[in-house]
Amino acid sequence: MIAEELIKQNQRIKKYYHFQSTIYDSTRWSFLFGRKLILEEIAKQTAPKTILEVGCGTGYNLKKLSKRFPSSKILGMDVSKDMLEIAQKKTAKNTTIQLIESSYGNNSNMLEEQPDVILFSYILTMVNPDFSKMITQAYNDLKPGGYIAVVDFYNSKHSWFRKHMGNHHVRMESHLNPLLEDKFTVVTNNIHSAYLGVWQYFSFIGKK
Numbered sequence: 027m028i029a030e031e032l033i034k035q036n037q038r039i040k041k042y043y044h045f046q047s048t049i050y051d052s053t054r055w056s057f058l059f060g061r062k063l064i065l066e067e068i069a070k071q072t073a074p075k076t077i078l079e080v081g082c083g084t085g086y087n088l089k090k091l092s093k094r095f096p097s098s099k100i101l102g103m104d105v106s107k108d109m110l111e112i113a114q115k116k117t118a119k120n121t122t123i124q125l126i127e128s129s130y131g132n133n134s135n136m137l138e139e140q141p142d143v144i145l146f147s148y149i150l151t152m153v154n155p156d157f158s159k160m161i162t163q164a165y166n167d168l169k170p171g172g173y174i175a176v177v178d179f180y181n182s183k184h185s186w187f188r189k190h191m192g193n194h195h196v197r198m199e200s201h202l203n204p205l206l207e208d209k210f211t212v213v214t215n216n217i218h219s220a221y222l223g224v225w226q227y228f229s230f231i232g233k234k
Contacts, residue, residue: 064177071233103127144167149178157205174231179191180226203230213231
């Protein structure tokens with residue numbers, strides 16, 4: 027039953043991003059806030075040897091990670107082939123970046139080495155109900171003393187907006203933070219307001 031739910035979830039995401047990949051970079055700048063901030067917060071904590079971004083999409087963060095951490099090995103994982111094809115074009119000349127087409131959460135021992143940092147940027151609120159498995163997998167995959175970094179939607183006081191985001195497969199119910207706080211030692215955990223409070227997003231750094 028769990029395997030069937032995971033397959034259906036991956037199919038939904040692949041179908042959703044088949045079109046969204048074509049407009050992703052031209053539209054997401056207007057509401058995926060905090061992506062620059064989370065990279066700055068990572069840099070304050072560590073100089074990672076290996077970084078894994080789960081749900082790397084079109085490679086927006088991968089390029090910025092490679093500039094900020096030029097000596098780091100950077101792995102970008104995504105279940106969407108359409109998104110990865112765009113990421114491949116963006117990062118083809120960068121030998122420090124490796125792309126992996128795969129889901130995440132039930133992949134024990136799939137990585138050749140334990141990352142120092144695992145980044146989730148606007149992906150955990152889209153994986154329902156498997157967000158908890160992904161957080162647990164990240165804990166298992168990280169090196170001892172490694173860091174999880176998350177930037178994502180938090181909540182909205184407006185039911186119409188939560189419904190709108192639900193139509194785009196995004197759950198906004200403040201549900202991620204308790205799991206992250208329970209699993210990791212909190213380094214930073216900040217909630218930010220967007221568009222005068224229409225919704226909130228959060229940035230979290232936790233240590234294993």
